[in-house]
Amino acid sequence: MFHKLVTLCTLAAVLCEVLSTCPRYCRCLHGNQVECSSSQLIRVPVGLPDDTEKLFLDGNNIAVVYAEDFRLLTNLKFLTIANSHVSEIQDGSFDALSQLEELNLNMNSLRLIKPATLSGLSSLKIMRIDQNHALRMAPCTLSVIPTIESLNADLTRITFNASLFLNASIHHVTTPDLSAVPEEDFVSLDSLKYLRLERADASAINYRIMSLMPNIVSLNLQSTAIQSIEDRMFRKIGF
Numbered sequence: 001m002f003h004k005l006v007t008l009c010t011l012a013a014v015l016c017e018v019l020s021t022c023p024r025y026c027r028c029l030h031g032n033q034v035e036c037s038s039s040q041l042i043r044v045p046v047g048l049p050d051d052t053e054k055l056f057l058d059g060n061n062i063a064v065v066y067a068e069d070f071r072l073l074t075n076l077k078f079l080t081i082a083n084s085h086v087s088e089i090q091d092g093s094f095d096a097l098s099q100l101e102e103l104n105l106n107m108n109s110l111r112l113i114k115p116a117t118l119s120g121l122s123s124l125k126i127m128r129i130d131q132n133h134a135l136r137m138a139p140c141t142l143s144v145i146p147t148i149e150s151l152n153a154d155l156t157r158i159t160f161n162a163s164l165f166l167n168a169s170i171h172h173v174t175t176p177d178l179s180a181v182p183e184e185d186f187v188s189l190d191s192l193k194y195l196r197l198e199r200a201d202a203s204a205i206n207y208r209i210m211s212l213m214p215n216i217v218s219l220n221l222q223s224t225a226i227q228s229i230e231d232r233m234f235r236k237i238g239f
């Protein structure tokens with residue numbers, strides 16, 4: 001009896017997979033996971049199921065992420081496009097991804113991340129952008145992901161200074177003289193706990209920046225050009 005039941009269930013699962021539409025070169029698995037890794041894709045596939053929650057696009061050849069690529073995937077919680085030769089993400093590409101919690105863009109050729117790149121990611125907790133060797137981050141970019149808990153930016157060219165914390169809805173693209181900007185125009189990343197900037201440009205990290213991430217638990221500044229640490233640098237860091 002048990003055996004028959006198992007066979008029946010397996011059969012039903014197989015049937016369901018066959019019947020539901022899944023893009024060519026992808027496998028649509030249980031738990032709303034879609035696996036399209038190492039499939040020599042040159043674009044994010046069209047026709048991904050609307051209820052996809054986890055999407056794996058690693059190891060492809062996707063040079064550009066287009067603004068419409070993820071427009072229908074409003075249930076997506078986890079997205080990985082690592083090691084896929086991504087050099088550009090069009091503005092607004094993630095606008096529909098208000099549920100996304102984890103984004104992995106490691107080992108690509110990204111050059112610039114700006115506020116419009118990450119707009120819409122209102123639940124983002126984990127972002128990995130390691131080993132994008134020419135990647136820079138425009139002013140205000142961190143302020144559009146205030147829910148971030150863990151940011152990995154090893155081996156990038158990101159200059160980690162206070163301009164990244166400027167509130168994008170007040171400052172847009174202008175980079176004012178930071179010393180003249182009032183305190184309240186900076187966004188404090190209260191959720192941020194883990195920050196890795198190994199071999200990134202973290203030479204500007206100081207007391208002011210540390211005050212904007214007061215709940216940090218782990219900070220990695222290995223092999224950066226940081227030259228000195230102010231006495232009070234970690235004064236506001238309680239954890």
Ligand SMILES: *[C@@H]1O[C@H](CO)[C@@H](O)[C@H](O)[C@H]1NC(C)=O
Binds near residue numbers: 139159162
């Ligand atoms: C902060 O970094 C940006 C590059 O991301 C640079 O253009 C700007 O001059 C830096 N600002 C300060 C105050 O160091």
Ligand SMILES: *[C@@H]1O[C@H](CO)[C@@H](O)[C@H](O)[C@H]1NC(C)=O
Binds near residue numbers: 170
């Ligand atoms: C940025 O400023 C606007 C307008 O003052 C405000 O409504 C918004 O909450 C601020 N954003 C953050 C993340 O604090």
